[in-house]
Amino acid sequence: PLGAFVSRILGDLGADVIKVEPPGGDPSRDLSPFVTQDSERLSLSFVRANVNKRSIVLDLEQREDQEQFRALAEQSDVVVSTEGMATWAARGIDLERLSAIYPRLVWLSFSTFGLSGPYRDYVGNNMVAEAMGGLSYIQGDDAKPPAVSPCEQGVHLASVQAVFGALMALWERRSSGQGQLVETSVQDVLANLYFLIVNYGLWSDIPYRIGARNFMPPNGYYPCKDGHVFIAALMPGLWEKLVDFVDDPWLKDPALQDADYRNEHPELVDPILRAFTAQYERWPLTRALQKHGVPAAPWSTVADVAANEHLNERGFFIDFEQPPFGRLRTSGPMFRAGASPLHIRRPAPQLGEHQQEVFTAEARSQPQLQPQLQQKSSAPAAVTQRGLPLSGIRVLDLSRAWAGPYGTRYLADFGADVIKVESAKFGNPREPDNPSYGEVNRNKRPITLNFQTAEGRELLKRLVAISDVVVENFSPRVMAKYELDYDRLCEVRPDLIMVSLPGYGSFGPHRNFVSFGGPLMAYTGMALLWGYPDSPPDARVKVAQPDYISSTTQAMAIAAALHHRARTGQGQYIEIAQVETAVATLEVAYLDYFANGAVAEPRGNRDPNAVPQGCYPCLGHEAWCVISCTTDAQWQALAALMEDESLANDPDLKTAEGRWARHDELDERISAWSIEWRPYQLMRELQAVGVPAGMMQTAEDLWRDPHLRARNYTVMMEHPELGMVEHPGMTVKLHETPGQIQRPVGRLGEANDAVFRGLLGLSPDEIARLAEAGVIA
Numbered sequence: 001p002l003g004a005f006v007s008r009i010l011g012d013l014g015a016d017v018i019k020v021e022p023p024g025g026d027p028s029r030d031l032s033p034f035v036t037q038d039s040e041r042l043s044l045s046f047v048r049a050n051v052n053k054r055s056i057v058l059d060l061e062q063r064e065d066q067e068q069f070r071a072l073a074e075q076s077d078v079v080v081s082t083e084g085m086a087t088w089a090a091r092g093i094d095l096e097r098l099s100a101i102y103p104r105l106v107w108l109s110f111s112t113f114g115l116s117g118p119y120r121d122y123v124g125n126n127m128v129a130e131a132m133g134g135l136s137y138i139q140g141d142d143a144k145p146p147a148v149s150p151c152e153q154g155v156h157l158a159s160v161q162a163v164f165g166a167l168m169a170l171w172e173r174r175s176s177g178q179g180q181l182v183e184t185s186v187q188d189v190l191a192n193l194y195f196l197i198v199n200y201g202l203w204s205d206i207p208y209r210i211g212a213r214n215f216m217p218p219n220g221y222y223p224c225k226d227g228h229v230f231i232a233a234l235m236p237g238l239w240e241k242l243v244d245f246v247d248d249p250w251l252k253d254p255a256l257q258d259a260d261y262r263n264e265h266p267e268l269v270d271p272i273l274r275a276f277t278a279q280y281e282r283w284p285l286t287r288a289l290q291k292h293g294v295p296a297a298p299w300s301t302v303a304d305v306a307a308n309e310h311l312n313e314r315g316f317f318i319d320f321e322q323p324p325f326g327r328l329r330t331s332g333p334m335f336r337a338g339a340s341p342l343h344i345r346r347p348a349p350q351l352g353e354h355q356q357e358v359f360t361a362e363a364r365s366q367p368q369l370q371p372q373l374q375q376k377s378s379a380p381a382a383v384t385q386r387g388l389p390l391s392g393i394r395v396l397d398l399s400r401a402w403a404g405p406y407g408t409r410y411l412a413d414f415g416a417d418v419i420k421v422e423s424a425k426f427g428n429p430r431e432p433d434n435p436s437y438g439e440v441n442r443n444k445r446p447i448t449l450n451f452q453t454a455e456g457r458e459l460l461k462r463l464v465a466i467s468d469v470v471v472e473n474f475s476p477r478v479m480a481k482y483e484l485d486y487d488r489l490c491e492v493r494p495d496l497i498m499v500s501l502p503g504y505g506s507f508g509p510h511r512n513f514v515s516f517g518g519p520l521m522a523y524t525g526m527a528l529l530w531g532y533p534d535s536p537p538d539a540r541v542k543v544a545q546p547d548y549i550s551s552t553t554q555a556m557a558i559a560a561a562l563h564h565r566a567r568t569g570q571g572q573y574i575e576i577a578q579v580e581t582a583v584a585t586l587e588v589a590y591l592d593y594f595a596n597g598a599v600a601e602p603r604g605n606r607d608p609n610a611v612p613q614g615c616y617p618c619l620g621h622e623a624w625c626v627i628s629c630t631t632d633a634q635w636q637a638l639a640a641l642m643e644d645e646s647l648a649n650d651p652d653l654k655t656a657e658g659r660w661a662r663h664d665e666l667d668e669r670i671s672a673w674s675i676e677w678r679p680y681q682l683m684r685e686l687q688a689v690g691v692p693a694g695m696m697q698t699a700e701d702l703w704r705d706p707h708l709r710a711r712n713y714t715v716m717m718e719h720p721e722l723g724m725v726e727h728p729g730m731t732v733k734l735h736e737t738p739g740q741i742q743r744p745v746g747r748l749g750e751a752n753d754a755v756f757r758g759l760l761g762l763s764p765d766e767i768a769r770l771a772e773a774g775v776i777a
Contacts, residue, residue, distance in 0.1 A: 001028035003110035004049035004124065005159040005289055006184075009164070010078065011052025012333065012342040013560050018076075018358060019053040020069065021259040022060070025351045026050075031609045033592040037325050044591040046266040047322060047324040047348040047611075048110035048330070055349035055357050060091050064538040068359070073157065074102045077179075078166050082110050084121065095181065097348045105179040110162050114185030114733075117710040119394035122687045124150040126186070127605070127613060131626040133190025134702045136615070139543060141535040145624055146613035146696055148605050150529035153545060156585045158186040160334075160552045165732035167559035168414050172389035172737050174566065180736035188713060192728045193548055195436045197714060198701040201726035202435055206699045208622070216241060217262055217269040221299060221537040228299040228537045229282050230522035231273070231289065238294060244291040247274050299537055303591050303599045306527045310510040316580055317590070322347040329594035331587045332580060335557045336388030339572035340564040349495040386737050388415025396460075397421060397444065402517075402547040403578060403726040404473040404501050405440045407554030412443035413730060413739035415419060419463065419755060420444040425452075425777055426747060435725050438745040440725070445751035448777055455775045457482055462760055465492040468556055473501035476511050485655065495571035497561045501550055505577035517544020517576060522683075524582040525600075529589070532604040546582040553581050611635070611659040612666045615696060616674040618682055620707065624696035625679040627670065628687060634681065635690040642673050717744045 004019075005035050011017040026483070031045040058065040073079050081088070082436055085095060088625060095107055098384045109115055112124025113132075122128075127148050130136045136146040162184035169182050188601060191197060199205040214220045218239075223227040233242040239259070243251045250272055261268055277285060279571070282298035289296035298304070305311065313450045316332040333342035390411055397408040404652040405420075412418040420441055430437050444676070461484075464470060470489060472479060472719040479485045479500070486498045500506065503515020521527040521541065532539045557574050558613045589600040605614045605626070612635070613628040629635040630655065639648035647669065659666060674682060679695035686693035697705065703726075708714065715729045730739040756776060 001026065001031065001049070003080055003159070003162075004028060004046075005156065006108065006110050006115065006162045007080045007161045008049050008052060009159060009556070010080075012344070014340070015078070015162075017053040018072065018354070019050060019055045019089065019349065020058050021055055021351060021371060022059075023057055025057075026681055029351070030141075033588070033598065035325055035328070035591075035595040036568070040324070041472055042322070042325055042348075043194045044159075044595065045588050046420060047328070048587045048591060050318070050348040051344050052346055053320055054346075054351055054354035054358060055352055055531065056355050057352040063092070063400060066091050073098060073105065073705065076105065077170065078108055080108045080110060080162075080166075084109075084111070084115060085580065099179065103178050104173060106166055106173065106182060107179070108162060108166045108169075108182045108184070110158070110184045110186075112186050112542075114188060114711060116648045116771045117707040119187075119687075119707040123690060123692045123693065124186070125610070125628055125630060125692055126155045127159070127185035127607075127610070127626050127628040128334075128692050129190060130154040131615070131624075131696045132694040132705075133187045133193075134196045135190045135193060135696050135699050136626075136700060137624075137696050138194065138196075138207045138208055138209060139541045140211070140531045141539040142209040142213075143539070144532050144535065145211065145617070147531050147615070148626075149545075149587045150526065150600070150602070151588055152524075153549075154186055157548060158189040159732045160549075160556050161189050161423055164410065164552070164556040164559055165734060167556065167563065168389040168732075169734055169737075171559065171562060172386065172734075177385050178386070180735070183733040183735065185711075185733075187605075187708070188711070189731045190734075191702055191705075191708060191713065192731050194543065195439060197703050197728045198435045198725060200699040200703040201714075202722065204700070210542070214266050214270055214538070215263060216259075217266040218273055220270075220542060221522070221540065224277055224280055224285055224298075226281045226540055227255075227290075228522075229277060229286055229296050230299065230519045230527070231277075231437060232295045232516040232518045234295075234516065240292045242289075245289065248272050248276065283704045286396075290510075293514060295516040295519050295526060296512040297513075297523035299522045299528060301528060301599055302525050302586070304595045305523075305583060306590065306593055310504065310508045311580070311583070314505055314508045314577075314580075314679075316583070318344070319592075320347065321345040328591060330583045331590045332582050334476050334553045334584045335574055335576045336580075337557065337561065337572055337574045339568075339570050340560065362502075379604060388740065389446055389734070390414045390416040393417070393469070394419065394467045395471060395558075396463055396467045398470065398472040400473060400568050402440060402544065404471050404554070405551040406451070406548065406551030407499075407501075408444070408471055408559075409440055409442060410551070410555035410731065411558060413741070414734075414737075415739075416469075418444040419447050419458070419751070420446040421451075422446060422748060423448055423450045423777060425450050425774065429588060430748065432643060433721070433724055435719060435727075438717070438719055438722075438725070439727050441745045443740075443742055444745065446746045446756060447752050448749040450777055451482060451484065451777055453775050454502055455773070457484065457774065459756070459760070460484065461489070461492045463755070464496065466487050466759060467493065468497060468562070470496060470498045471501070471554065472499075476500075476502050476506040489690070491570070493571070495565055495569060497558060497565065497571050497574070499554055499556065499558060499574045499576060501514070501576045501578060503578045505580065506575055510579075514704045517547050518542055518576055520544075520546040524579060525589070526582055529586070529600055529602050531602050533602050535602075546578045550576055550578045550581050551584060595770065606663060608656065608660050609775070611656045612638075612663060612670060614667050614670065616667075616671050618674055618677050618679040618695075620678065623679050623696075625674060625677070625682045625686075626694050626696060627674075629659075630692065632656070634691050638670075638686070638691050639690055641685060641691070642670070644673075655678060715741050720747055721745055749776075
């Protein structure tokens with residue numbers, strides 16, 4: 001189940017995905033929730049991960065089936081595997097030998113901890129990965145144990161990164177004719193988030209769950225007559241807009257203009273705002289705040305989102321046939337691509353449904369559905385030296401904050417020439433003593449250009465003419481206002497790939513809503529589902545997870561669009577509405593709602609597909625270890641390690657259903673046992689008997705993590721102002737053409753001469769004149 005969504009995305013992109021299942025079927029066929037018809041039932045978790053696939057059955061412990069798998073691999077472009085190389089070698093399938101026979105093969109390994117390092121053989125899942133990757137520790141209610149994300153956000157993010165890695169390998173194969181091993185560790189992907197490693201390395205900073213405390217007011221949940229709204233007046237200018245809207249004399253105190261002062265004295269802000277918002281209902285207040293330019297959104301349930309006027313007017317939710325269960329409705333695609341849109345072309349398969357189709361000689365002689373992602377070649381090209389996959393691709397990055405710049409950084413890490421367009425005229429986003437900007441914008445060439453001027457727009461168009469990709473995340477009206485929308489830019493570069501990341505999309509009733517991570521979490525239902533049922537809204541998660549979802553989706557979408565253009569000569573416009581990208585990660589909850597009317601609720605760390613599962617206290621302050629028993633055998637191993645015969649021999653606890661009914665009791669008994677162990681010690685003991693477990697890692701634990709160190713995960717970079725700073729490295733590893741950190745972030749306008757003189761041919765005098773005129777500024 002861990003890697004199934006990886007190949008689902010490849011199928012959405014047009015690949016012919018053949019799902020190889022064991023004789024008993026993929027275990028994810030038994031995961032709840034289900035849709036039923038008469039005596040039959042269908043796992044909606046399985047559906048979500050396996051539409052757009054064909055199913056065959058192979059017993060890979062049998063020699064004959066091993067040969068059939070080898071024959072299939074030799075005809076394939078990509079193999080997606082969640083098992084280690086030793087397991088494959090024991091089956092007589094050696095990757096080196098297979099690659100020698102078919103050198104164009106891309107082997108994509110997807111696992112919790114990767115193929116190397118001391119934890120490479122640990123059993124894991126999303127719960128374990130989020131704990132070990134640092135994501136869980138910083139989230140939510142500080143009065144309770146850290147909580148896992150809803151709908152496996154960690155695995156979703158890593159799955160998109162894995163597809164990006166596969167597309168990079170396929171892109172590089174176009175020039176070299178050679179495939180390679182691509183490795184994605186879920187922990188590697190999550191350890192890249194929220195600047196945990198870099199901030200600890202520089203300042204020994206360890207973020208904790210802040211609970212109901214509002215550390216940057218106003219940035220949190222505020223009560224209304226019918227629920228709550230999230231208000232985020234974080235950036236300069238937003239406080240003034242909020243004060244003007246509320247029109248309370250106490251908020252007009254000049255001292256509160258200082259954000260640092262507000263942070264130190266939230267008691268001067270929050271009570272006034274709470275009293276004000278409590279007079280209104282959620283949606284009228286949200287619309288009024290947004291009309292005033294203040295980012296805000298209502299705290300939403302799955303049912304609220306399903307009925308959302310904006311998403312429905314955009315036609316986001318889609319229907320597809322799933323025989324014999326009829327028509328199902330689900331969330332729409334992660335992004336909208338003009339020339340090569342994502343589609344559900346076939347339903348999730350029945351077990352072995354395509355056995356004859358795949359293996360008969362007749363089927364083999366017929367043309368197969370060719371993936372849209374690669375270009376086949378009968379003979380590999382002669383290889384002298386293999387470079388970074390995106391070498392020769394130029395990206396013009398107009399985006400700001402996190403979502404856009406992170407996505408272009410992923411491209412820059414793999415060799416794209418990313419030109420970062422900024423302007424000192426509109427404020428310098430860089431903070432000399434803050435390494436986060438450098439982490440998001442490494443490997444880029446920074447220039448200054450004011451495209452609000454006519455000459456600035458002409459220079460920008462000249463850069464577009466020599467670029468492959470343009471990325472922007474302004475509000476929908478900005479690019480059209482300056483005649484820099486896709487249609488206008490195609491006049492200078494007809495095969496241009498342009499990506500826009502509007503928070504709420506370019507059309508629909510909420511298209512002009514101002515977006516920030518917190519309000520998007522509330523709007524999409526993610527915030528409500530992430531945490532415990534009895535935690536108050538203001539103690540819920542306040543992080544900007546949609547930014548990371550959108551940035552990873554952006555990199556993958558651009559890579560797919562490059563493949564499409566190489567095959568067809570066609571560029572395209574891609575819209576990544578952050579609200580839709582975030583809702584798409586919760587697809588199982590929406591499948592369940594539309595099929596069964598079930599409105600998902602927060603469950604803390606519990607999961608009926610893994611019982612018991614929880615975050616259990618250990619020796620020490622804020623010391624925790626997560627345990628997740630996904631099989632009955634793992635439960636028996638846990639009970640044996642606890643040396644508790646009453647648990648091991650209780651017939652009511654032999655099944656997940658029986659254990660689910662007694663989860664409260666099990667949590668109490670496991671907690672009483674786990675408190676005697678240190679978290680790292682307990683993790684090792686549990687993993688030694690095959691129980692998925694992981695210590696709840698803080699930023700300090702991540703920075704020290706022996707597994708990440710053994711994998712050479714962190715990279716030392718020299719910053720212009722900060723000196724030597726340690727950063728997380730690549731999110732995905734290409735073994736033959738790995739990504740690299742080639743340069744730290746440059747100073748504002750550092751690449752002006754190289755770009756304007758070197759690429760556009762401007763003379764030094766002309767550059768000086770344009771600088772004086774405020775164009776190159």
